[in-house]
Amino acid sequence: MRINTISIFGFLCFVVQSGGVLAAGMGSDDARHLLARTGFGPTWAEVQRFAALSRGAAIDRLLAETRVQASTPPPDWVASYPPPVAAKDLSDDERRQRRETQRKQEAALRQWWLTEMRVTPSPLTERMTLFWHGHFTSAITKVRSPVLMYRQNVLLRAQALGRFDALLHEIAKDPAMLIYLDGAVSRKARPNENFAREVMELFTLGEGHYSEADIKEAARAFTGWSLDRKLGTVHFRPGWHDNGIKTLFGRRGRLDGDQVLDLLLERPETALTITRKLWREFISPAPDAAEVRRIAELFRQNAYEIKALMRALLNSSAFWSSGNRGALIKSPVEFLTGIQRQLDITPIDPARVARVSAQLGQQLFAPPNVQGWPGGETWLDARTLLLRQEVVRQWSRAQRPDPEAIRIARQGGGGMSLSERPLDFRIQTWVKALDAGDAWRTRARQLLLPLPPLRQPAASLPPIQFVQGLLLDPVYQLK
Amino acid sequence: MKRRTFLRTGLALGTLGCLPSALSQAARPSDARLLILIALKGGNDGFNTLIPYADPRYSELRPELAIDRDQVVKLSEQEGLHPQLAPLLSLWEARELAIIRGLGYPDPNLSHFRSMDIWETASSSDEVLTSGWLDRACVAAPRPADASIDAIVVGGDDAGSLMGGQARVITLANLGQFRRQAQRLGVPPSTLPAQPALRHVVEVENSIRRAADQMKRGPVLQTAFPDDALGRSVRTACEVIASRERTGLRVVHLSLGGFDTHIRQAPTQARLFKSLAAGLPSLRAGLKELGVWNDSLILTYSEFGRRPRQNANGGTDHGTASVQFALGGRVKGGFQGAAPNLADLDGNGNPRFTLDFRGLYATVLERWWGIESQAVLGGRFSTLSML
Numbered sequence: 001m002r003i004n005t006i007s008i009f010g011f012l013c014f015v016v017q018s019g020g021v022l023a024a025g026m027g028s029d030d031a032r033h034l035l036a037r038t039g040f041g042p043t044w045a046e047v048q049r050f051a052a053l054s055r056g057a058a059i060d061r062l063l064a065e066t067r068v069q070a071s072t073p074p075p076d077w078v079a080s081y082p083p084p085v086a087a088k089d090l091s092d093d094e095r096r097q098r099r100e101t102q103r104k105q106e107a108a109l110r111q112w113w114l115t116e117m118r119v120t121p122s123p124l125t126e127r128m129t130l131f132w133h134g135h136f137t138s139a140i141t142k143v144r145s146p147v148l149m150y151r152q153n154v155l156l157r158a159q160a161l162g163r164f165d166a167l168l169h170e171i172a173k174d175p176a177m178l179i180y181l182d183g184a185v186s187r188k189a190r191p192n193e194n195f196a197r198e199v200m201e202l203f204t205l206g207e208g209h210y211s212e213a214d215i216k217e218a219a220r221a222f223t224g225w226s227l228d229r230k231l232g233t234v235h236f237r238p239g240w241h242d243n244g245i246k247t248l249f250g251r252r253g254r255l256d257g258d259q260v261l262d263l264l265l266e267r268p269e270t271a272l273t274i275t276r277k278l279w280r281e282f283i284s285p286a287p288d289a290a291e292v293r294r295i296a297e298l299f300r301q302n303a304y305e306i307k308a309l310m311r312a313l314l315n316s317s318a319f320w321s322s323g324n325r326g327a328l329i330k331s332p333v334e335f336l337t338g339i340q341r342q343l344d345i346t347p348i349d350p351a352r353v354a355r356v357s358a359q360l361g362q363q364l365f366a367p368p369n370v371q372g373w374p375g376g377e378t379w380l381d382a383r384t385l386l387l388r389q390e391v392v393r394q395w396s397r398a399q400r401p402d403p404e405a406i407r408i409a410r411q412g413g414g415g416m417s418l419s420e421r422p423l424d425f426r427i428q429t430w431v432k433a434l435d436a437g438d439a440w441r442t443r444a445r446q447l448l449l450p451l452p453p454l455r456q457p458a459a460s461l462p463p464i465q466f467v468q469g470l471l472l473d474p475v476y477q478l479k
Numbered sequence: 480m481k482r483r484t485f486l487r488t489g490l491a492l493g494t495l496g497c498l499p500s501a502l503s504q505a506a507r508p509s510d511a512r513l514l515i516l517i518a519l520k521g522g523n524d525g526f527n528t529l530i531p532y533a534d535p536r537y538s539e540l541r542p543e544l545a546i547d548r549d550q551v552v553k554l555s556e557q558e559g560l561h562p563q564l565a566p567l568l569s570l571w572e573a574r575e576l577a578i579i580r581g582l583g584y585p586d587p588n589l590s591h592f593r594s595m596d597i598w599e600t601a602s603s604s605d606e607v608l609t610s611g612w613l614d615r616a617c618v619a620a621p622r623p624a625d626a627s628i629d630a631i632v633v634g635g636d637d638a639g640s641l642m643g644g645q646a647r648v649i650t651l652a653n654l655g656q657f658r659r660q661a662q663r664l665g666v667p668p669s670t671l672p673a674q675p676a677l678r679h680v681v682e683v684e685n686s687i688r689r690a691a692d693q694m695k696r697g698p699v700l701q702t703a704f705p706d707d708a709l710g711r712s713v714r715t716a717c718e719v720i721a722s723r724e725r726t727g728l729r730v731v732h733l734s735l736g737g738f739d740t741h742i743r744q745a746p747t748q749a750r751l752f753k754s755l756a757a758g759l760p761s762l763r764a765g766l767k768e769l770g771v772w773n774d775s776l777i778l779t780y781s782e783f784g785r786r787p788r789q790n791a792n793g794g795t796d797h798g799t800a801s802v803q804f805a806l807g808g809r810v811k812g813g814f815q816g817a818a819p820n821l822a823d824l825d826g827n828g829n830p831r832f833t834l835d836f837r838g839l840y841a842t843v844l845e846r847w848w849g850i851e852s853q854a855v856l857g858g859r860f861s862t863l864s865m866l
Contacts, residue, residue: 374609451674
């Protein structure tokens, strides 16, 4: 039924095109903007799928197509949690082996997620999961358990576009978070303030909207949320919990952790913090205060439904305004995933993608500190820009030299024909997919760049060099 | 965990008014003073670097790992260097090498990641800073108007001490390659775009072009550099320092990795020290050839030392206080700080620090660059007499 409606819309658009009425379809530029902002570099086919829809209908479709699980199967080992063993009970060989296993699992986890970002039918789900990973940060450098980091990732994805209140309550009891912000070891006699501070400063209220006394009281309330060491699950220890009277934001009572979180959700600053941060992620580096207030209020009225918030942000006039096109810098993960998707190249070994991403400043499962990745302009400095340019050159080659094939060919004393090498960027197929005949160059620019290039490549260049010229333009760093 | 953010304007204004006169000299590119940092990554074992050979506890704690007394390159009745560090003896005798003992900080953290973070941001153990100490220092000291580079990081590693976005940092492994990459950037746009994100990209491109252009003409160095990773980094360091009058370069960061010696430490550390002991004199030779030895201060650092008691693998586990080297034409050679006490170890079996590493940084800021250190370090730390 739905498909029928869309094809009729498409037909209508076609019919009225010459008249310039175009009541229904938002067109390729808008579709590209929406998909580039909510995904990882759209392909021309994806842009076309949305171009015939109105803005509102396209946003509805994006939000309807989100998922709560990854489509890529995770590594097998995530199914069972290996309980930690005291170092003294292990032989040196066993200890070494455990370290090696952990290192391999950590790498496998990154590769799994990077693969999911590339192939997912709902890029927005992964973008939101990544957003929450940078908001409710935990890092494997401290958590030390790939299984617990995986489980946290599953939680972030399940609620990525679900309910913020539920997400907050669940993340506060998430084992990786309990380790990362020391909740697991916090007890009545000596409450650890780490989680209590960050939950107010970074996760909800923002600085200046709580006192040091609030932190101390909240830290008492969170005591007792600990870990079951055998299962790696949250385990409430009544003996560790401070059951006494606490006073928080003027409220007095035997507050526990969940009640403190509810108090934080009652305060208007929480919705403002989240709305502002999502504005910076999806719209522009400079949130409009009045609009943020309006949308945050709507977020609260909709019982912290993240989809309601996202719908309001994406439908805002700021999201679509011409001044905000290309106003954001792509993160390393968006850049590396986007270039593979947009050029439709033979997928790059995810181990390599993970390595480059770390060199570009974004190592998944290991944000630099509890504030997450600062992002924005800090993604690009002299080193990372040159590295991004190298990636463009290497990944947009028509053929990737296969070292093994070259070695064998050399041993045989002969050369190697082009056809023996794996094809990477199939430029002819790619140009054809743009479906624009001689006008493909305009369309390539429309697909790859959010703004006109600063260095327009000459139309006389061979096609592959023309496309590389667009990819090496400063504008390609933007979304 | 507490976090402190250094306000950009606050810092800059706060320090401008109270600069000693030395700074105005230091700010002139012709005699700007260089800091060359060498990160010994992984946590170098201080007890087999500067060896307390006269302390009987040393060989008791390290039945297999202790260096034989007659192998130690003796500097005093109590202490001496690892035999592979013997080439440093001539620097020591020339009084151009200071050995700083017992460097650490209160409530030490034993994670590589976190402790390196503490060293590079100059934070306390219980706070997280988002900018490196040299990033803050570079803004605190006014730069010449035409200077384009504050710091160069040699190699692919990040240098947390320069992170934060205020210092103008170029990372390169090889100068020739960097120039080629810069040439391939394409034509710069005739005007700066108004849109902030695009403007930023264009400004980064321009900084690369400017840096590559200013580092274009360098002398061919006669100094022989070792043919290993550190030797190549040292060569690159000397090549970029050669054009420092044009670039305004003040900090060079090098690194030597592999010091995380949990297993069979002896051969690994010996190999790394061999490289270090060849690299440092060649760096000195290169700087002398460039005529900047008297304007150079070389400092080593590492995230932590290692545990005095060896483990069952012939290695050592993560420790705390450790020893570092300072070299340069103006360095007053000799020992600084007190050696950690092997009879007084903490609950993990690690030594207690005797000198806060931020005192070393304060020394660099105040005595080398003439910058007021409190605003950069967020506290007052007493300086050392090595400069």
